[in-house]
Amino acid sequence: MTQSQVRVRIAPSPTGAPHVGTAYIGLFNYVFARVHDGRCVIRIEDTDQARSERRYEEDILRSLRWVGLAWDEGPDVGGAYGPYRQSERLSIYRKHVQQLLDSGAAYRCWCTPERLEAVRQQQRQDKAPLRYDGHCRRLAEAEAKAHGDQPSVVRLKVPEDGGTVVHDAFRDPITIEHGQVDDQVLLKSDGYPTYHLANVVDDHVMEMSHVIRAEEWISSTPKHLMLYHAFGWAPPVFMHMPLLRNADRSKISKRKNPVSLRYYERQGYLPEALLNFLALMGWSMPDEREVFTLDEMIESFSFDRISLGGPVFDLQKLEWLNGMYIRQLSPAALSERLLESTRVKSRLLNDSAYVDAITPLLQERLRTLGDFQDMAAFFYDTPLAYDKAMLLPKGRNPREAVKVLTEVAEVLARHAGPWHDAELEASVRTYVEGAKWPGRDLFMALRIAMTGRTASPPLFATMQVLGRDLCLSRLEDAVALLQKPVKSG
């Protein structure tokens, strides 16, 4: 019994930074392959010579790995169907183009870009559909010969009548009339194939069973189908995923949304959270669970649960999810991530023990690793910079504040180091009983003195981490600030 193997591909074009949409489509390809014990392939679609760059390819592969995807074949890992870079497969395309030329499924075109633009101009004026006018398609053999080896492209000869039915696994059959389909350029004048040709040839030659790609490709699928037909090949199963959207519902774009995977990495999003979030775009767990691992997704995966409305990429929900993942980490694991995080690394001064002490205080407050930068600032920055007025809870005067803080300093100073939060708290609470300020006010003034902020982790735990010396000196600073005469002029 020969069960044909599931083979899918992730096909990024290295023309820019690693795109979140690539990870999104890649995720579903990867999961589908895993579910069916198939193979997931990475193929680099670098057929646009002007825009493709090798460094982008490297970044893309790196980011896809970062986010947690893996592949069985690709330019970096090899495989039996290589090469996996389209720029290295030119001879394959040339051979196939010749086949199309020979069979009459395609033809050469010598039209200049200028002429094509003029034709389009006219069509726009006439409010006619913008399509190649078929000039070279109608050329007599002698006329064609006359062009000799002038630069040319090869175009697909789309039938004038009839239509092509696209079978998409997620939708009803889609019929597109041939009158709507342009004589697509298959081979550019620089000898490189266009997406359409390279894609079809490679998907066949690499034995892809399913093509899972974004919805934007639906309208060009008839061209692809015609190519499969012209070559006498059986097409793969097509599945068009919804497009990720900006908040205004346009196709996700870098003008309106961060789209680079590097951005999310730098901000301190956890890759597993990002992937989990992407999984929620157009797909749901059978039990509606929203927080799940990649393996759990694979366990429960089925394309039955895809929904086709284009999902808006909502940063707020991503942040929430990321916070969930941060809280799920063990404190030790979180420290490790923080130390690795490019965003916060510079602050940590390689003092990982200090980070280990701070981490538990901040864990439930962080939404991204990058938040550490700001939230932990007072653990690193000395002296603190804050406004004197912050030390004075609603209407209390400086004289009182000086007294209270001085007394608290004395109470605290009685504790020898190292400090323990429970002991400090007990002493201060005892002091509060006889003090002229209520606990609320005292705690707040103390918090400001210790952190320079109105919001902080629990006071005494924070003081324990800061340590005796730093806390006492910050208290002195606070008192000094209160005593400093108001500068006039």
Next chain:
RNA sequence: GGCCCUAUCGUCUAGCGGUCCAGGAUAUCGGCCUCUCACGCCGAAGACACGGGUUCGAGUCCCGUUGGGGCUACCA
């Protein structure tokens, strides 16, 4: 403009003809917890785009309208 896809709370979604005066999540607001913030817990408000059908019965099926999106390159 033409063609195609799509349509449940602001957002992500559950719902696959009756169990839906539509459920969950997030965001928002209120409360509890509490030394602040956060976490956690409780609660509130918030949607089936519209109009026709089909059916005993429609968020669920069909058609139309409207909205949104994509494609319309020698870019992918």
